[in-house]
Amino acid sequence: MTGMPPFAATPLVTLEAASVRFGAVAALSGVDLELRRGDRLALVGANGSGKTTLLRMMHGLVPPGSGRCTQHALAPEGRTPVAAMLFQRPFLLHLSARRNVSLALWLRGVGREERAALTQQALRRVGLEDLAGRPARALSGGQQQRLAMARAWAMRPDILFLDEPTASLDPSAKREVETLIEAFAAEGTTIVFSTHNLGQAKRLATRVAYLEGGHVMVDLPTNAFFHGPLPPEAAQFLRGELPWV
Amino acid sequence: MGVMIKLSRRVAVGALGAFLAWSAAAQERFIVVASTTSTEQSGLFGHLLPLFKQASGIEVRVVAVGTGQALDTARRGDADAVFVHDSVAEEKFVAEGFAPQRRLVMYNDFVLIGPANDPAKTKGRDIAAALGQLARQGAGFISRGDKSGTHAAELRLWKQASVDLATNRPAGYKECGCGMGPALNMAASTNGYVLADRGTWLSFKNRGELAVLVEGDKALFNQYGVMVVSPAKHPHVKQALAQAFADWLVGPAGQAAIAAYKIGGEQLFFPNAQP
Amino acid sequence: MEGMNTFADSLALAAHLVWVGDAELWRIVALSLRVSLAACAVGAVFGLWLGAWLAVARFPGWPVAIWLLNTLLALPSVVVGLVVYLLLSRAGPLGSWGLLFTPTAMVIAQSILVVPLFAALTRRLVQDGLADGGDQLRSLGAGPLLTAGLLLLHERRALLTIGLTAFGRAVAEVGAVMIVGGNINGVTRVMTTAIALETSKGDLALALALGAVLLGVVGLVNLLIAAVQGVARTAGLEAAPA
Numbered sequence: 001m002t003g004m005p006p007f008a009a010t011p012l013v014t015l016e017a018a019s020v021r022f023g024a025v026a027a028l029s030g031v032d033l034e035l036r037r038g039d040r041l042a043l044v045g046a047n048g049s050g051k052t053t054l055l056r057m058m059h060g061l062v063p064p065g066s067g068r069c070t071q072h073a074l075a076p077e078g079r080t081p082v083a084a085m086l087f088q089r090p091f092l093l094h095l096s097a098r099r100n101v102s103l104a105l106w107l108r109g110v111g112r113e114e115r116a117a118l119t120q121q122a123l124r125r126v127g128l129e130d131l132a133g134r135p136a137r138a139l140s141g142g143q144q145q146r147l148a149m150a151r152a153w154a155m156r157p158d159i160l161f162l163d164e165p166t167a168s169l170d171p172s173a174k175r176e177v178e179t180l181i182e183a184f185a186a187e188g189t190t191i192v193f194s195t196h197n198l199g200q201a202k203r204l205a206t207r208v209a210y211l212e213g214g215h216v217m218v219d220l221p222t223n224a225f226f227h228g229p230l231p232p233e234a235a236q237f238l239r240g241e242l243p244w245v
Numbered sequence: 246m247g248v249m250i251k252l253s254r255r256v257a258v259g260a261l262g263a264f265l266a267w268s269a270a271a272q273e274r275f276i277v278v279a280s281t282t283s284t285e286q287s288g289l290f291g292h293l294l295p296l297f298k299q300a301s302g303i304e305v306r307v308v309a310v311g312t313g314q315a316l317d318t319a320r321r322g323d324a325d326a327v328f329v330h331d332s333v334a335e336e337k338f339v340a341e342g343f344a345p346q347r348r349l350v351m352y353n354d355f356v357l358i359g360p361a362n363d364p365a366k367t368k369g370r371d372i373a374a375a376l377g378q379l380a381r382q383g384a385g386f387i388s389r390g391d392k393s394g395t396h397a398a399e400l401r402l403w404k405q406a407s408v409d410l411a412t413n414r415p416a417g418y419k420e421c422g423c424g425m426g427p428a429l430n431m432a433a434s435t436n437g438y439v440l441a442d443r444g445t446w447l448s449f450k451n452r453g454e455l456a457v458l459v460e461g462d463k464a465l466f467n468q469y470g471v472m473v474v475s476p477a478k479h480p481h482v483k484q485a486l487a488q489a490f491a492d493w494l495v496g497p498a499g500q501a502a503i504a505a506y507k508i509g510g511e512q513l514f515f516p517n518a519q520p
Numbered sequence: 521m522e523g524m525n526t527f528a529d530s531l532a533l534a535a536h537l538v539w540v541g542d543a544e545l546w547r548i549v550a551l552s553l554r555v556s557l558a559a560c561a562v563g564a565v566f567g568l569w570l571g572a573w574l575a576v577a578r579f580p581g582w583p584v585a586i587w588l589l590n591t592l593l594a595l596p597s598v599v600v601g602l603v604v605y606l607l608l609s610r611a612g613p614l615g616s617w618g619l620l621f622t623p624t625a626m627v628i629a630q631s632i633l634v635v636p637l638f639a640a641l642t643r644r645l646v647q648d649g650l651a652d653g654g655d656q657l658r659s660l661g662a663g664p665l666l667t668a669g670l671l672l673l674h675e676r677r678a679l680l681t682i683g684l685t686a687f688g689r690a691v692a693e694v695g696a697v698m699i700v701g702g703n704i705n706g707v708t709r710v711m712t713t714a715i716a717l718e719t720s721k722g723d724l725a726l727a728l729a730l731g732a733v734l735l736g737v738v739g740l741v742n743l744l745i746a747a748v749q750g751v752a753r754t755a756g757l758e759a760a761p762a
Contacts, residue, residue: 061655084659091653093674103670107661151660161659277621277702286721290705308621308702322610323620426720433722451722479610481618 009036010075012159012190013058017067019214020053027053029214030067035159035192037074040185042205042222043194046237049211051194052163058192059085059161074158081158081190088164090148092136097128097147100136104151122154123147126180142173149180160184162193166200178204198238202226210234275304276486279316279324281394282424284469285309287444287513292506297493303486311424313392319343319472322479325487328494330442330469331394344472348495351503351514352468355398356446357459358429359384359438367438372462376406383416385437387428390420398467399440405464429455442467444513469514471495494518530728537729538736545730549737552710555623555697556690559630563686566631567638568679572668574639575646589643592636597629598695604629605699621702626710629696634686641682646671680745691738711737 013035020028028050035041035058043051056062057069060083074081092100102119110118123129126146131139136147145165152160162181166174181204185191195201201208201222208225210218218225218234230238284290285307294305308318312329316338319327327344329335335347357375359367365384367375379386389396403410410418417437421428425445432439433453441449446457459465471494473487493499495518503516537545574585606612608620608628619625649671657667672679694712701708703717711734718727 056655059659061658085656087656091656093653093670094676095673104660107666277704282720286717306621306702306704306707308704310702320611322615424720426722430720430722445721449722451724481610481616 007037007188008075009038011035011072012037012074012081014070014072015057015064015067016070018057018064018069019067020057020062020065026214028057028064031214031216033209033216033219035190037158037190038188040191040204040206041193042201042208043192043211044196044198044201044208044237045211050214051211053214054211054216055085055161055163055192055194059083059159061085082155083159083161084152084155084157085161086145086148086152086163086165088167090144092144092147094135094137096133097136097139098123098132100147101151101154105154108155118154122150125153125183126150127176140173142169142176145169145173145177146180149177149184153180153184157184157189159190159192162191164194164196167196174200198226210237212237274302274486275306276325276483276490277306277308277323278326278328278487278490279308279310279314279318280328281312281315281330282309282426283393283395283442283445284328284330286424286426286448287442288448288508289444289503289506289514293499293502296502297490297499300493300498301489303489305490311389311391311393312395312397319474322474322482325474325482325484326490327472327474328469329394330467331397332468332470333397334394335470335472338472342475343478344475347470347472348491349518350469350471350494351500351516351518352466353443353514354460355395355440355465355467356443356457357438358432358441358446358455359458360436360454361456362454363458365438368458370459370461372402372459372464373406375459376403376408379417379438380406380408380413380415385417385419385432385435386415387432387435387437387439388418388420389425389428390422391424393424394467395425395440395442398465402440402464444508447508447511447513468517526724526728529725531732533725534729534732534736538733545733547706548709548711548714548730549733551623551708552691552712552734553737553741555626555710556630556687558627559690560634560683560687562627562631563634563638563690564683567635567686568642568672569668570635571639571642571644572646572672573665575643575650575671576664576668586643589636589640593640595633595636596695597633597693598699600633601629601696601699604632604696608700620700621704621708623701623708625700626697626708629700630690630693633693633696634690637686637689638682641685642672642679645675645678645682649675677749680749684742684745687741688738691734 011034015031015033018028018031019026031054043054045051053062057064060071063069071080073079093103095103098119101122102115105115105118120129123132126149128143128147128150131143136144139147165181166177169177178200181191181193191204193204205222208220208222209216212233217231220228280290290307294307298304308324310318312331312334315324315327315329316334318324319338320343327338328350338344339347357367357372359365365378365382367378369375388399400410408415419431419437421431425441426449428439429441429445429449430451431437433451433455436454471491473484473491474482476482476484500516500518503514504512506513574589604625605620607614608617608625609615610620619628646668650667653671654667657670662670692712694716697708697710698713698716701710701713703709703713711730715727715730715734718730
């Protein structure tokens with residue numbers, strides 16, 4: 001495991017009173033949130049609470065209808081952060097595993113030789129080297145999610161967004177993916193993920209935000225979230241989950 | 246992405262280009278002649294055109310439609326010559342300046358076709374009388390109704406029979422707006438009467454119970470003429486080649502070829518070009 | 521009973537024509553295939569991109585464009601033929617190209633006929649693909665047109681089916697090629713116009729026989745495509761359907 005490169009926890013994405021509606025539904029209302037470099041932020045909440053929308057807004061896929069969502073340059077590098085996103089079910093093209101990864105690099109304008117090298121590295125990192133030539137869609141659920149992570153890894157992202165990345169995986173696959181997320185974090189990538197699994201939040205996150213009805217009700221460091229006093233709705237939510245971790 | 250766009254463009258250009266090249270290769274010497282469906286369906290062109298090609302090296306491409314459409318095609322400049330059988334319409338064409346003259350080529354005759362048992366009692370040599378009978382009996386009659394030479398002839402014959410189609414349409418009169426073949430098909434399947442040119446009738450295979458009922462009346466005479474489209478109206482027409490075709494048709498070789506064309510031993514067309 | 525004899529006669533005639541290798545017949549078949557395949561190639565180029573673009577782009581009047589596209593699916597072939605005829609006629613704007621009554625005109629007319637088919641089916645395909653992977657592709661940095669292109673690549677198997685549908689429409693139509701081609705013997709006569717001609721001459725058995733041959737030829741094309749797909753699957757180049 002590489003040591004964490006030293007950097008200050010500068011703001012990466014700032015949301016101020018951000019709201020967005022989809023038709024009649026207010027997906028997010030008046031969200032104030034600041035994502036800082038090095039955060040491992042977990043978004044928790046019931047279905048429909050706005051976790052996915054918040055992730056997409058931070059990534060830049062959804063603009064706020066009102067309020068602001070500002071993306072800041074990296075400090076001290078001064079460039080726009082490279083962001084990648086993983087979804088609950090990874091979308092892979094009807095191509096080989098290798099091609100799916102090198103395609104992502106091609107989209108970023110990486111040259112042919114560098115593409116081949118980075119793809120090879122990424123596949124090795126997630127342990128899919130032997131399956132590189134297989135059609136991506138022929139892989140198991142866990143392998144597909146690992147492939148998606150390889151695709152993200154190859155891009156050397158500064159921020160990694162994950163929308164319930166292990167929700168449809170069996171326990172061992174879940175463990176594999178969590179290990180990879182930890183590896184990303186160890187290399188300095190900022191992580192934002194949504195999850196139903198409070199144990200996972202406890203394991204992986206440095207900071208937890210609880211959403212309800214499009215509002216961010218609670219935003220605390222992990223310890224404070226799980227052991228400190230919480231507003232009643234959040235406390236109810238915590239209790240509603242199974243206590244095993 | 247550039248690769249995909251380039252590839253797509255290449256495919257499209259390739260396909261169209263292959264076609265243009267292929268058409269160009271077949272360019273040689275050819276003319277487009279607008280003629281009628283009845284002439285084509287009689288098989289005359291299959292007999293005449295190879296002979297003309299042999300003699301002159303010119304390929305004749307026949308577009309066969311109704312007479313009205315054939316003349317319109319020539320008016321638009323899409324044909325180099327016209328070969329139809331409606332003297333009134335052809336004279337009008339010349340008068341409009343689309344062709345310098347009309348040359349007579351050949352004639353055939355129309356016949357009245359109907360069910361062999363002839364319920365309307367039309368049989369004989371008098372077409373006006375026959376049509377009068379049909380009108381009185383209200384028997385089923387199929388009209389082409391398509392501005393063709395045959396249709397024009399049919400309308401003239403009704404007038405001769407003193408039947409006013411506009412005010413006093415016979416009970417069984419049906420207009421199909423179709424060619425000679427489909428009209429005969431209709432007559433065969435409904436056991437109706439129809440006016441047809443002998444050429445199409447002789448090569449028509451789906452006769453059912455139909456037979457020739459009236460023939461030989463002078464009024465059933467059907468004259469064919471050829472006209473070369475005037476370059477004054479359409480400078481691009483292949484005037485020399487089309488003229489060669491018209492000259493051949495009215496010359497000894499063409500006239501002999503026309504007379505030689507027979508179906509089942511019967512001559513269809515009778516050459517009558519004037520020197 | 522007449523009708524039944526005609527069917528039996530025509531099947532026998534069809535078999536005979538194929539067996540004997542009638543030169544005229546094969547020339548007509550070859551032209552049918554060349555015209556319709558070329559038209560599908562051209563139509564695919566325009567239709568696939570149009571469909572993909574309509575799936576990803578949003579602009580004022582987009583619903584009208586979609587409505588128009590779906591309406592054009594029902595374009596009668598004879599109407600297309602008429603429009604192209606008026607364009608290519610010497611009296612028309614493109615008359616100087618001298619394309620009327622040539623196979624090229626037939627390719628143009630059939631291309632116009634199949635473009636809406638390609639576009640409408642592709643749009644549905646890409647739009648469904650967008651629902652699945654639009655976010656992910658955007659996240660990876662693909663712009664709208666690139667996303668469309670990648671989804672086309674992704675769904676290439678379905679594209680083949682779309683192509684076959686378009687080919688079926690093209691090779692079976694008679695209205696357009698009759699008007700712009702003129703059904704000239706030896707030059708622009710294709711299977712469908714030959715069938716129309718024989719029908720109007722009253723030779724119904726021959727017309728049906730030609731129809732049977734046409735179906736047989738299309739069936740062979742489909743068989744070939746299926747065989748190619750089968751080979752690709754066994755070679756492991758395609759994922760087995762999930």
